Amino acid sequence: MEILQQVKYEPARVVGGYTDRILRVDLSKQKIAIQELPPDFKNKYIGGRGYALKLIWDDTTGKTRYDSSDNILAMASGPLGNEPGFPGTGKFIVGTISPLTDTFVDSNVGGHFGPLLKLAGFDALAVSGISKKEVVILIDGDAGTISIAAAPAYDEEIDNGALSFGQKLLGDVNDGEFSDSAAAVTAGRGASNARFGIVNSLFYDRRRNRIRSKQAGRGGTGTVMRFKKLRGIVVRSSLPKANGNNAIDREGVREAGSQLKEVVSQSDPKQLHLSAWGTTILSEYMDKFHLFPINNYQYGQSPESSQLFARVFFDKYFSKKIPDGCYYGCNLACAKGAENVELTRGPRAGQNVSIDGPEYETVGAVSCLGIFDPHFVMEYNWYCDEYGLDTISTGVTIAFFMECFERGFLTAHDIGYELTFGNIEAAGRLLHEIARGEGFGKVAGQGVARGKKWVAEKYAARHDTSEKAALAELNKFGMEVKGLEFSMYVSKESLAQQGGYGFALKGPQHDEAWLIFIDQVHKELPTFEHKANALKWFPLIRTWFNATGLCKLPWIDVRNPEAANTSEPAKNLPTLAHYVKYLNATTGSDKKLEDVLEDSERLYILQKLVNLRQGKGTRASDQIPLRAMGPAFLNEYESRAEYYDKWLQERLGDGELLPASPEQRHKLLMEKRMQAYQQLCDIVYEKKGFTSEGIPKRETVSKFGLLDKQANQLLDRFGV
Amino acid sequence: MKKVISIEFFGMQRSVTKTDSIYMPVTENMNVTDALEYVRNQYPNLPLDKGMVLITVNQEMVSLDTMLKANDTVLFLPFISGG
Numbered sequence: 001m002e003i004l005q006q007v008k009y010e011p012a013r014v015v016g017g018y019t020d021r022i023l024r025v026d027l028s029k030q031k032i033a034i035q036e037l038p039p040d041f042k043n044k045y046i047g048g049r050g051y052a053l054k055l056i057w058d059d060t061t062g063k064t065r066y067d068s069s070d071n072i073l074a075m076a077s078g079p080l081g082n083e084p085g086f087p088g089t090g091k092f093i094v095g096t097i098s099p100l101t102d103t104f105v106d107s108n109v110g111g112h113f114g115p116l117l118k119l120a121g122f123d124a125l126a127v128s129g130i131s132k133k134e135v136v137i138l139i140d141g142d143a144g145t146i147s148i149a150a151a152p153a154y155d156e157e158i159d160n161g162a163l164s165f166g167q168k169l170l171g172d173v174n175d176g177e178f179s180d181s182a183a184a185v186t187a188g189r190g191a192s193n194a195r196f197g198i199v200n201s202l203f204y205d206r207r208r209n210r211i212r213s214k215q216a217g218r219g220g221t222g223t224v225m226r227f228k229k230l231r232g233i234v235v236r237s238s239l240p241k242a243n244g245n246n247a248i249d250r251e252g253v254r255e256a257g258s259q260l261k262e263v264v265s266q267s268d269p270k271q272l273h274l275s276a277w278g279t280t281i282l283s284e285y286m287d288k289f290h291l292f293p294i295n296n297y298q299y300g301q302s303p304e305s306s307q308l309f310a311r312v313f314f315d316k317y318f319s320k321k322i323p324d325g326c327y328y329g330c331n332l333a334c335a336k337g338a339e340n341v342e343l344t345r346g347p348r349a350g351q352n353v354s355i356d357g358p359e360y361e362t363v364g365a366v367s368c369l370g371i372f373d374p375h376f377v378m379e380y381n382w383y384c385d386e387y388g389l390d391t392i393s394t395g396v397t398i399a400f401f402m403e404c405f406e407r408g409f410l411t412a413h414d415i416g417y418e419l420t421f422g423n424i425e426a427a428g429r430l431l432h433e434i435a436r437g438e439g440f441g442k443v444a445g446q447g448v449a450r451g452k453k454w455v456a457e458k459y460a461a462r463h464d465t466s467e468k469a470a471l472a473e474l475n476k477f478g479m480e481v482k483g484l485e486f487s488m489y490v491s492k493e494s495l496a497q498q499g500g501y502g503f504a505l506k507g508p509q510h511d512e513a514w515l516i517f518i519d520q521v522h523k524e525l526p527t528f529e530h531k532a533n534a535l536k537w538f539p540l541i542r543t544w545f546n547a548t549g550l551c552k553l554p555w556i557d558v559r560n561p562e563a564a565n566t567s568e569p570a571k572n573l574p575t576l577a578h579y580v581k582y583l584n585a586t587t588g589s590d591k592k593l594e595d596v597l598e599d600s601e602r603l604y605i606l607q608k609l610v611n612l613r614q615g616k617g618t619r620a621s622d623q624i625p626l627r628a629m630g631p632a633f634l635n636e637y638e639s640r641a642e643y644y645d646k647w648l649q650e651r652l653g654d655g656e657l658l659p660a661s662p663e664q665r666h667k668l669l670m671e672k673r674m675q676a677y678q679q680l681c682d683i684v685y686e687k688k689g690f691t692s693e694g695i696p697k698r699e700t701v702s703k704f705g706l707l708d709k710q711a712n713q714l715l716d717r718f719g720v
Numbered sequence: 721m722k723k724v725i726s727i728e729f730f731g732m733q734r735s736v737t738k739t740d741s742i743y744m745p746v747t748e749n750m751n752v753t754d755a756l757e758y759v760r761n762q763y764p765n766l767p768l769d770k771g772m773v774l775i776t777v778n779q780e781m782v783s784l785d786t787m788l789k790a791n792d793t794v795l796f797l798p799f800i801s802g803g
Binding site for chain 1: 769803
């Protein structure tokens with residue numbers, strides 16, 4: 001490999017989960033620098049998302065966009081990442097200004113990269129600038145070197161593929177051998193051509209004896225990476241992983257870890273059993289409760305859905321009896337995979353490949369296309385990973401254009417072919433066009449928000465209507481908020497989850513709040529007050545996981561039996577107690593859960609400020625499409641008319657008759673849904689310390705020590 | 721005609737029950753505890769421990785003393801909280 005720039009360094013020792021160093025790489029200037037962090041930095045910004053946010057807040061401006069030279073691509077684990085004695089510690093955050101939302105987005109991803117980056121001496125990596133030529137970054141903690149090298153050229157197929165290129169690169173830096181001392185992140189060709197490119201996290205799995213991958217899927221982080229002409233980053237460290245954090249209280253870590261592992265091993269097999277089925281188990285439950293996003297979220301259930309249930313993937317594809325965690329020591333081990341799957345479609349048809357996944361979200365994305373073919377799910381999963389595309393945004397975007405075609409907003413002439421729900425050939429064709437940046441793929445690669453504008457313009461030009469009127473119709477079913485496409489749950493019947501999506505600072509991803517069951521099934525959130533409290537509490541605790549380098553699943557998807565004896569079982573507080581103990585034992589702190597929530601709230605407010613600065617921080621940006629609130633069109637209402645009529649009658653009371661026609665009932669239903677969402681906005685903003693316009697009050701910002709000069713000016717501008 | 725309720729099984733439950741659902745005859749004054757006992761007798765290996773599952777009737781969470789009526793659908797659900 002041709003080394004373009006190299007510095008030597010002495011890796012900092014990890015102490016109490018931190019190295020107190022950030023590695024800075026400026027690709028425009030080919031400059032490599034090590035930033036020493038002041039002692040109080042970690043107390044205020046924690047790690048992971050917090051570090052990425054602080055870098056973006058300080059080093060970018062309101063004018064920064066994804067393709068600006070000053071945009072930063074940050075990668076950071078957190079103080080609790082990298083401990084095989086505790087479940088789910090392989091997570092790290094990839095954060096940047098998003099090509100989809102124009103504001104901060106982060107995506108958490110598993111694998112070995114985050115832990116190894118820390119062992120190599122860095123709490124975070126911040127890449128700025130834009131390289132003149134395609135490069136890779138090599139961080140070698142063993143050799144004590146950090147290098148910028150010309151991206152190696154293998155052959156076209158390998159060079160274009162995120163998985164293929166990463167695998168070759170990892171072999172190259174280790175004399176042709178794979179090792180669990182080295183990991184990589186890469187972005188494929190598709191990430192250059194679409195705004196929803198992903199960062200793949202590649203690591204060597206000894207048990208499968210191959211390179212595996214996980215994905216930082218949301219928000220276009222891979223698109224930013226490719227725009228910087230950064231094809232890959234490799235990190236290496238041979239330091240022992242056991243007690244890699246040099247915990248202050250090693251015995252406390254051991255105790256907390258063994259207690260949580262016990263909960264997982266005792267409870268998961270009796271609950272979702274993620275260790276056997278992976279997250280595909282969710283498909284069946286989502287379908288049962290009308291939450292599966294079929295045909296662009298029109299219907300939550302289908303008689304064909306059973307072809308996408310976990311047992312199909314388990315019987316036909318998943319390798320069995322292999323512990324499948326994405327990092328050492330995780331006994332939830334939900335990262336399922338399949339070997340020797342033959343691709344039957346697309347440019348690589350005839351090849352046998354290994355596939356990591358599918359996760360529920362990928363299965364949901366295919367149901368969103370109205371497709372119920374499990375082999376297509378496997379192929380879609382692999383192609384998206386290899387191209388470097390987010391399975392969620394790709395699916396929602398294609399589904400949006402399918403609906404545009406079926407409702408007459410687009411013609412076959414506009415697209416080049418008939419793009420209908422359930423049409424495997426057309427869906428596959430568009431996927432490959434998106435990746436190659438060809439044909440209609442150039443439009444679709446822009447995502448739903450920009451797609452809506454394109455369609456409105458086309459439609460208005462040939463009909464007697466305005467672009468504004470056309471856009472209003474498209475806004476009903478274009479499933480995006482703030483520019484990000486929805487994750488794979490129908491939120492129509494859960495007002496709390498409508499808020500979970502609408503208020504999510506990055507856009508409608510469920511990693512801030514997933515309240516559907518406790519709202520819709522458990523009925524634990526009967527009032528606006530209950531919903532608003534949940535919409536404050538859950539985003540804060542979930543933020544903490546993203547700041548510390550931890551996976552949420554052992555907490556959120558394995559219910560500790562002791563939670564049944566608490567006043568709010570859904571919070572799973574007995575399990576959170578193990579996490580707080582682990583935090584204190586690692587870092588030497590003496591925090592309680594309330595302190596953890598306060599730490600998270602600081603980061604939450606900081607992210608809100610970034611949103612405000614980038615133009616995505618007010619009430620207007622929290623508005624959700626009509627379809628997220630209820631049946632946007634009459635056909636959706638009619639598919640569950642009996643249910644909706646009952647719902648409406650309960651709101652009207654026995655003394656008032658339902659309107660006579662289905663059209664009138666549908667209209668009234670949607671008016672009530674819209675009214676409820678606005679009421680929810682009011683009460684949630686109040687709980688969060690925001691104005692009625694969704695802007696954080698000055699005292700809220702001040703309370704968390706965030707009222708710096710930039711924040712003052714920003715709040716002045718908004719008259720707060 | 722005999723009055724029954726249906727009890728449906730999901731995911732890993734099905735690997736024990738080998739069926740998607742069963743019917744249970746229902747008479748007056750039967751409640752959710754009766755359904756739970758019925759299933760426990762049929763499938764002693766099915767994990768239905770307290771704190772491990774929640775019980776719904778017609779897709780709404782219920783307590784053990786909730787009364788059952790003909791054509792109700794009972795589910796034993798794991799806790800689902802989103803990934």
